[in-house]
Amino acid sequence: MSNGFRLLRIEYLFSVLVPCLLSIYLNKYEITSHIWILAGFAFYAITGNTLNDVIDMKDPDEIETLERVHGYSRKEILTISLASFLIGTICFMNRIVVYPLLGIYLVIIVILVIFYCLFKSLVIINHIILGISHIVLPWLMIKINAGDIILGFFPNLNVFELLILLSVASVGYTGQMLHELIDGDSLAKLSPKAAQMVIWIASLVSLAIAIISLIITQFIIFLPIIFFPFGIMYIFRKPRKDLLGRTTLKDVGIILGNLILVYSIVLIIAP
Numbered sequence: 241m242s243n244g245f246r247l248l249r250i251e252y253l254f255s256v257l258v259p260c261l262l263s264i265y266l267n268k269y270e271i272t273s274h275i276w277i278l279a280g281f282a283f284y285a286i287t288g289n290t291l292n293d294v295i296d297m298k299d300p301d302e303i304e305t306l307e308r309v310h311g312y313s314r315k316e317i318l319t320i321s322l323a324s325f326l327i328g329t330i331c332f333m334n335r336i337v338v339y340p341l342l343g344i345y346l347v348i349i350v351i352l353v354i355f356y357c358l359f360k361s362l363v364i365i366n367h368i369i370l371g372i373s374h375i376v377l378p379w380l381m382i383k384i385n386a387g388d389i390i391l392g393f394f395p396n397l398n399v400f401e402l403l404i405l406l407s408v409a410s411v412g413y414t415g416q417m418l419h420e421l422i423d424g425d426s427l428a429k430l431s432p433k434a435a436q437m438v439i440w441i442a443s444l445v446s447l448a449i450a451i452i453s454l455i456i457t458q459f460i461i462f463l464p465i466i467f468f469p470f471g472i473m474y475i476f477r478k479p480r481k482d483l484l485g486r487t488t489l490k491d492v493g494i495i496l497g498n499l500i501l502v503y504s505i506v507l508i509i510a511p
Contacts, residue, residue, distance in 0.1 A: 246308055247320060249289040251494050254501035256281045259375045259408060261504035263382040266401050271508050276334040277342075277385050281378055283328030288353050290321035295357050304487065335385050341393060345381050349373045360420075363429065364438065367416050375409045403453035404462060410446035411468045415493060417442060418472055421480070422490045432479035439476050443469040461507065464500070 260278055264271055271278075294317050296305040309317060336343045352373035356366050383395035390396045397405070417439050430438065447469040454462060475489075 247290060247293065247312070247317060248286050248324075250286070251498060252289060253282055253285050254494075254497040255412070256285050256374050256378050258497070258501050258504050259379040259405075260382050261501070261508060262404070262408060263379040263401075265504065265507045266404060267383065267386065267388065269382070269386050274382055274385055276331050277381060280328045280331035280335075283324045283331060284349075284353075286324040287321050287328060288357070290317050290324065291354075292357050294318050294321060339384055339387070341384050341389070342381055345377055345384065349377050352377075361429070367413050367420075370416055371409050371413050375412050376405065379405055379408075400457045400459075403449075403457055404459065407446075407450040407453045407462070407465050410442075410449045411465055414439065414442045414446050414469055414472050415497075418475065419490060419493065422487070432481050436476045436479045440473060443473045443476075447473075464503070468496075 257278060260274070260281060261271075263269075264274055293305055293309055294314050296302040297309050297314060297317075300306070332342065332346055336346070352369050356369050356373065360366055380395040383389065383397070388396045421435060447466060450462075450466045450469065454460070454466065
């Protein structure tokens with residue numbers, strides 16, 4: 241396989257596909273009805289990854305990015321990004337013509353992702369933006385694509401589904417914080433003690449939401465959710481100054497994310 245495929249970073253697709261698959265599972269939708277949406281998000285994820293590299297490769301401190309894009313010009317990577325964007329847009333258009341409301345949500349996602357790429361230095365706020373664009377809105381778009389809406393605009397969420405969505409979003413929020421510390425992004429600008437405090441508060445809130453959700457919904461199949469905050473709190477049991485560039489730790493998180501992706505697929509196809 242060409243080394244150029246590293247530029248796509250398809251190992252990150254789980255971040256946007258898992259919320260879509262969980263929305264399909266919880267609402268007992270037919271996955272075949274949402275293939276265009278899933279494909280669209282997969283191509284848009286590649287668009288975001290490559291666009292992010294186009295921006296980051298100007299920064300000499302982005303060692304990992306510079307190693308990945310070594311030998312490629314910004315125009316070449318931007319070409320991949322634009323091509324993926326066009327293909328993804330075509331995939332989405334197959335459903336937008338049926339539910340035009342999907343187009344509004346999609347535009348909001350694109351704006352949020354571009355904002356995140358341009359202003360990654362914003363502490364905490366950018367994590368919220370990423371969570372909304374990668375978890376909350378894709379989840380809601382699946383419901384819109386299923387016609388499960390109220391008042392002609394808002395997806396119809398029951399209490400159980402809302403609790404699970406909040407759990408997934410909060411866990412993703414804390415995971416992204418760890419990811420950015422390794423990459424030396426926004427949260428890395430804080431002191432080790434301040435970063436530890438922020439992550440512990442976020443992890444405790446995430447853990448509380450996950451436990452309450454499991455107690456109320458009794459969806460034991462979502463038990464793995466509560467282990468992620470525990471793992472992050474263990475990593476930050478003391479202030480860390482040695483996370484910058486710890487790609488092995490980030491790789492473990494990516495592998496765990498892909499295991500959850502496989503688990504989500506199993507939930508849908510299992511009888």
